[in-house]
Amino acid sequence: xxxxxxxxxxxxxxxxxxxxxxxxxxxxxxxxxxxxxxxxxxxxxxxxxxxxxxxxxxxxxxxxxxxxxxxxxxxxxxxxxxxxxxxxxxxxxxxxxxxxxxxxxxxxxxxxxxxxxxxxxxxxxxxxxxxxxxxxxxxxxxxxxxxxxxxxxxxxxxxxxxxxxxxxxxxxxxxxxxxxxxxxxxxxxxxxxxxxxxxxxxxxxxxxxxxxxxxxxxxxxxxxxxxxxxxxxxxxxxxxxxxxxxxxxxxxxxxxxxxxxxxxxxxxxxxxxxxxxxxxxxxxxxxxxxxxxxxxxxxxxxxxxxxxxxxxxxxxxxxxxxxxxxxxxxxxxxxxxxxxxxxxxxxxxxxxxxxxxxxxxxxxxxxxxxxxxxxxxxxxxxxxxxxxxxxxxxxxxxxxxxxxxxxxxxxxxxxxxxxxxxxxxxxxxxxxxxxxxxxxxxxxxxxxxxxxxxxxxxxxxxxxxxxxxxxxxxxxxxxxxxxxxxxxxxxxxxxxxxxxxxxxxxxxxxxxxxxxxxxxxxxxxxxxxxxxxxxxxxxxxxxxxxxxxxxxxxxxxxxxxxxxxxxxxxxxxxxxxxxxxxxxxxxxxxxxxxxxxxxxxxxxxxxxxxxxxxxxxxxxxxxxxxxxxxxxxxxxxxxxxxxxxxxxxxxxxxxxxxxxxxxxxxxxxxxxxxxx
Amino acid sequence: xxxxxxxxxxxxxxxxxxxxxxxxxxxxxxxxxxxxxxxxxxxxxxxxxxxxxxxxxxxxxxxxxxxxxxxxxxxxxxxxxxxxxxxxxxxxxxxxxxxxxxxxxxxxxxxxxxxxxxxxxxxxxxxxxxxxxxxxx
Numbered sequence: 001x002x003x004x005x006x007x008x009x010x011x012x013x014x015x016x017x018x019x020x021x022x023x024x025x026x027x028x029x030x031x032x033x034x035x036x037x038x039x040x041x042x043x044x045x046x047x048x049x050x051x052x053x054x055x056x057x058x059x060x061x062x063x064x065x066x067x068x069x070x071x072x073x074x075x076x077x078x079x080x081x082x083x084x085x086x087x088x089x090x091x092x093x094x095x096x097x098x099x100x101x102x103x104x105x106x107x108x109x110x111x112x113x114x115x116x117x118x119x120x121x122x123x124x125x126x127x128x129x130x131x132x133x134x135x136x137x138x139x140x141x142x143x144x145x146x147x148x149x150x151x152x153x154x155x156x157x158x159x160x161x162x163x164x165x166x167x168x169x170x171x172x173x174x175x176x177x178x179x180x181x182x183x184x185x186x187x188x189x190x191x192x193x194x195x196x197x198x199x200x201x202x203x204x205x206x207x208x209x210x211x212x213x214x215x216x217x218x219x220x221x222x223x224x225x226x227x228x229x230x231x232x233x234x235x236x237x238x239x240x241x242x243x244x245x246x247x248x249x250x251x252x253x254x255x256x257x258x259x260x261x262x263x264x265x266x267x268x269x270x271x272x273x274x275x276x277x278x279x280x281x282x283x284x285x286x287x288x289x290x291x292x293x294x295x296x297x298x299x300x301x302x303x304x305x306x307x308x309x310x311x312x313x314x315x316x317x318x319x320x321x322x323x324x325x326x327x328x329x330x331x332x333x334x335x336x337x338x339x340x341x342x343x344x345x346x347x348x349x350x351x352x353x354x355x356x357x358x359x360x361x362x363x364x365x366x367x368x369x370x371x372x373x374x375x376x377x378x379x380x381x382x383x384x385x386x387x388x389x390x391x392x393x394x395x396x397x398x399x400x401x402x403x404x405x406x407x408x409x410x411x412x413x414x415x416x417x418x419x420x421x422x423x424x425x426x427x428x429x430x431x432x433x434x435x436x437x438x439x440x441x442x443x444x445x446x447x448x449x450x451x452x453x454x455x456x457x458x459x460x461x462x463x464x465x466x467x468x469x470x471x472x473x474x475x476x477x478x479x480x481x482x483x484x485x486x487x488x489x490x491x492x493x494x495x496x497x498x499x500x501x502x503x504x505x506x507x508x509x510x511x512x513x514x515x516x517x518x519x520x521x522x523x524x525x526x527x528x529x530x531x532x533x534x535x536x537x538x539x540x541x542x543x544x545x546x547x548x549x550x551x552x553x554x555x556x557x558x559x560x561x562x563x564x565x566x567x568x569x570x571x572x573x574x575x576x577x578x579x580x581x582x583x584x585x586x587x588x589x590x591x592x593x594x595x596x597x598x599x600x601x602x603x604x605x606x607x608x609x610x611x612x613x614x615x616x617x618x619x620x621x622x623x624x625x626x627x628x629x630x631x632x633x634x635x636x637x638x639x640x641x642x643x644x645x646x647x648x649x650x651x652x653x654x655x656x657x658x659x660x661x662x663x664x665x666x667x668x669x670x671x672x673x674x675x676x
Numbered sequence: 677x678x679x680x681x682x683x684x685x686x687x688x689x690x691x692x693x694x695x696x697x698x699x700x701x702x703x704x705x706x707x708x709x710x711x712x713x714x715x716x717x718x719x720x721x722x723x724x725x726x727x728x729x730x731x732x733x734x735x736x737x738x739x740x741x742x743x744x745x746x747x748x749x750x751x752x753x754x755x756x757x758x759x760x761x762x763x764x765x766x767x768x769x770x771x772x773x774x775x776x777x778x779x780x781x782x783x784x785x786x787x788x789x790x791x792x793x794x795x796x797x798x799x800x801x802x803x804x805x806x807x808x809x810x811x812x813x
Contacts, residue, residue: 248734255734356807359800367803371796379789387771390781398781401731401774402720408789438679441686448693455700465697533712535748597737618741 003065006053006143010136013046013097017129020104024123028211031116033108040108040122043129047101054094054142055085064167066146066157067091073152073173075562075593083185084174086192089309089324090142095189097132099196103225104129107200110221117207117217124203131331139323152594173563176592176599183243191236191263195301197229198266201273202298202339205291209342214287214350219277224652226277230270231648237263238641249600249615251531251629253637256405261384262304268377269297272370278506279363282428288343288350289370295339300377302332307384358430365423365431369416376412380405406528410463414470417521421474424514425481442480447473459530467525471518478511509651516643523637532630539623543578547630549612550578556621557586565591569624571614573605582607587614587626602627606635711751718757719744721775722764731774 019039027035054067058081063069071091072084080087086095104125111118136142138159146154146166153172201222208218240263241253254260273293276286306328343350358364383400390398425439451469459465482500489496501508532547543552552572559566568588574581585603592599602615611634619625709717719732724743727735732743750760765773 250733252734255731257730257734356804359804364800364804367800368797371793371800375789375793375796378792382788383785386781386785396781397769397771399723399771399774400785401723402733403775404782404785408786441683445686445689445693448690448697452693452696452700455697460701462701469697533710533716535712 002053002057002062003143003145006050006057007141009046009049009053010133010143013043013050013101014130014133014137016043016046017126017133020126021123021130024119024126028116028120028123031114031119033111033113033115033119036108036119036122040105044101044105047098050136051085051094051098054091055082058082058084061171063171064145066144066154067142069146069154069168069171071171071174073171073594076173077563079182079185080174086188087174090136090140092188092192093132093136093140094142096192096196097129097136099192100125100129100132100199103196103200117204117211117213118221120207120210121203124206125199128199128203135324135327139327173592173594176590176595176597181243181247183239183246187236187239187243190232190239194229194233194236195266195304197225197232198270198298198301200225201294205294206339206342209291209346209350212346212349216280219280219290223277226270226274227648227652230267230274231645233263233267233270234641235645237267238638238645242638246604247601249602249627251613251631256402258384259308261380262307265377265381266297266300266304268373268380269293269300272373273297275366276370279366283355283363285355285363288347291343291350295343299332299336302328302335306332360426360431360433360436362423362426362428362431365419365426368419369423372412372416372419376409376416379408379412383408413521414466417470417474417518420514420517421470421477424474424511425477439481440477443473443476446476461529464525464529467521471522474518475515478514482511506651506654509647509649509653511647512650513644513647516640516647519636519640519643523633523640526633527631527637530632534628535617535625536628537619537623537625545576545578546628548576549630550574550576551614551626551628552578553624556624563593569616569621571626573612585614587616589616609633611635711748714751714757715744715748718747718760721773722761723772723774725768725772
C-alpha cells in the first residue's frame with residue numbers, strides 16, 4: 001500500500017517537473033511567474049510525500065519493500081532507522097529529489113512578478129528534476145516490491161509496484177559502518193544540500209546564456225545560493241573526515257578515495273567560482289570564465305554522483321548497484337556537451353576584452369588563485385581517473401593513491417596560501433610593491449618567527465615548518481589589516497572594529513574563511529607530519545609510555561545490545577609519570593547483527609595540544625594489542641573547518657545587490673561598467 | 677613609531693628568524709623515520725588485495741591487518757622500503773603499488789598537471805599584456 005502511494009508520488013513529481021519545463025520555456029518571453037505556481041507546488045508536495053512515505057515504510061518495518069528489507073531491521077535504533085531513508089542508493093536519490101524540489105520552490109518564491117530569466121532558470125531546474133525523478137521511477141525505484149525473499153533480506157525485486165510480493169521476516173539492517181556513529185546520519189545530507197544547491201547558479205547561468213543576458217544579473221541573483229551550497233559542501237566534507245577519524249580506526253580523516261575526491265572536486269571549482277564572481281561584480285571582468293566555472297562545478301557534482309553510484313572505480317564509498325551508472329553517465333554527457341555547446345554558440349555575446357590593470361592587484365591575485373584552484377581540481381580529477389585512462393589506452397593496470405595526491409597537494413596548497421595572504425590585503429586595480437610591503441612587513445616577520453619557533457621546538461620537517469610559517473603569515477596579514485582599518489575609524493578602535501566588519505560582511509566573511517583555511521592547513525601539516533604512531537601489547541595491570549602519555553590497561557569488558565555485541569578494554573590515560581589520570585578510554589570492537597565483519601571503534605582523548613587515539617589492533621583480553629597514535633593539534637582541523645563554514649555564513653549577510661524590475665535592462669547596461 | 681623604524685624592526689626580526697630556521701635545518705640531520713612511521717607510510721602506499729581499492733593503511737579488513745603485520749615483520753628484519761614494495765609488486769602486480777613514482781606511466785601523471793599550471797600562468801601574463809597593448813593603442 002505504501003509502495004503504491006510512494007510510486008504514485010514519484011510519478012506525480014515527474015509529471016510536475018515536465019510541466020515546469022514546458023511552462024517555463026513557454027513563459028520565458030513574458031516572464032509570468034504565476035504561471036508556474038501550480039506545478040511548482042505540486043512538485044514540492046509530491047517530493048515531500050515520496051520522502052515521508054519512504055520513511056513511513058522504514059519506521060513501520062514494511063519489509064515487502066526491497067529497500068526497507070535490505071537496509072533496515074527490527075532491531076535498528078531509531079536514529080539509524082530514520083537515517084536509513086538516505087543511507088543507500090535509492091533512498092539517497094529520494095532525499096536528493098526532495099532537496100531539489102525545496103530549492104525549486106524557494107527559487108520560485110524569490111522570482112519577481114515578471115521575470116523572464118528566473119522563469120527560464122526554473123525550466124532548467126525542471127530538466128534536472130526530470131532526470132532524478134525519472135531515475136526513481138525506473139532504475140532506482142525506492143519502492144520496488146520484493147518478489148523473492150531470502151529470509152532476512154530481499155533477493156529479487158520488481159520496480160513495478162503491483163506484483164505479488166514475498167515478504168522477508170526481518171530486514172538485513174544497515175551497513176555496519178553506517179550505524180557506528182551519529183555523524184554518519186548527518187554527513188551525507190549536508191553534502192547533498194551542497195551538491196543540489198549548485199543546480200541553482202547553474203540553472204540561472206544556462207538561462208542567462210540562452211537569453212543572451214551576459215550581464216551580472218544571474219550572478220547577483222545566485223550569489224547566496226552559491227555561498228550556501230559552498231558552505232554546506234565543505235561542512236559535509238569536514239563532518240565526513242571527522243566521522244572517518246572517529247570510526248575507522250586508522251587515525252586518518254582523508255584517504256584520497258575516489259569518492260572523497262568526488263566531493264572535493266566541486267568544492268574546489270566552487271571556491272574558484274565564488275572568487276571569480278567577486279571579480280566580475282567589482283571589476284566587470286571574467287564573464288565568460290564565470291559561465292565556464294559554474295558549468296564545471298555542476299558537472300563535477302554529477303560526476304561525483306556517478307563515481308559514487310556506478311561502481312566504475314573501486315571504492316569503499318561506492319554503492320554496489322551499477323544499473324544507474326550508464327544513466328548517470330548519459331546525463332553527465334548531456335550536461336557537459338549541452339551546456340558547453342550553448343556556451344560556444346553564445347561566446348561572441350559573452351566574450352569581452354580583459355581589463356587587467358596589473359597582475360599585482362586584488363583581481364590579479366584572485367586570478368592567480370583561480371588558476372591554482374582549477375589546476376588543483378584538474379590534478380585530483382586526473383589522478384582519480386588516471387587508472388581508467390591508462391587501462392583504456394594500453395590495458396595496463398596502474399593505481400594512483402595517497403602518495404601522488406599528497407605530493408601534488410602540498411606544493412599547490414602552499415602556493416595557494418601565499419597568494420591568498422597577499423591577495424587578501426591588496427586593493428583592486430593596482431597594489432604597488434611599496435603598499436604591499438607596508439601592509440605585509442609585520443605579517444612576514446611574525447610568520448618567520450612562527451617558523452623559527454617550530455624549528456626551535458624540534459620540528460624537522462620542512463613542509464611542516466613552511467606550512468606553519470605561511471599559515472601564521474596569512475592570519476597575521478588579515479588580523480593586522482583589520483586592526484589598522486578599525487584604528488583609523490573616527491569612533492576609535494572598539495566601535496570602529498564592529499563598524500568595519502559590518503560595513504563589508506562579504507569581504508570580512510571571506511577573511512574569516514581564510515583564517516579557518518590557514519588553521520586547517522597548519523593542522524593538516526602537524527597531524528600528518530608530526531604524528532607519533534606506536535603499537536603496544538599490554539596485559540591487565542601493565543602500563544606503557546608513548547610520546548609523553550602513560551596508558552594503563554585495567555580490564556576488558558563486553559556488552560550486549562539488541563543490534564550489536566561490543567567487546568572492549570578500559571584504558572587509563574595518565575601523565576608521563578603514570579600518576580594522575582587524565583581520562584578513561586574505552587576502545588572497542590562492535591559486531592553488528594546480520595554482519596560477520598567486526599568494526600573497530602577507537603577512543604580519542606583530546607587535550608590542549610595532542611589527540612591521543614587508541615584502537616584495538618588485535619590480541620586477546622589477556623594480552624591486548626593496541627594502536628596508539630598521538631596527533632598534535634588535531635582539534636584545530638575540525639575547528640578550522642568550522643571557521644571556514646562560519647565565514648561563508650557571515651558573508652551571506654552582505655547587502656544584496658540592487659534588484660531591478662526585470663532582468664532585461666541589464667543587457668542594456670554597459671558590460672564593462674565598474675562597480676566599486 | 678616612524679615608518680623607518682617599522683621597516684628596520686620588521687627586517688631585523690625577519691632576518692633573525694630566517695637565520696634560526698636555516699641554522700636549525702643545517703645543524704641537525706633529519707631524524708630517521710621510526711619503524712612505526714615506515715609501516716604507516718608503506719601501508720599507505722600499497723593497495724590492499726581484496727579490499728575495494730583501499731590502501732592497507734585505510735582498510736579495516738582482516739587481510740589488511742595481516743599484510744600490515746607482514747610489513748612490520750619485514751621492517752623489523754631490516755628490509756628497505758624498496759625491497760618491501762618490490763616484493764608486493766612481484767606477488768600481486770604493479771597495480772597494487774599506489775606510489776606510482778617508479779612506473780613509466782607516472783611521467784604523464786606528473787607532467788600534465790605541471791603543464792596545466794605553467795600554461796595557465798602563461799594565459800594570465802598574456803591577458804595582462806593584451807590589456808596593456810590595447811590601452812597604448
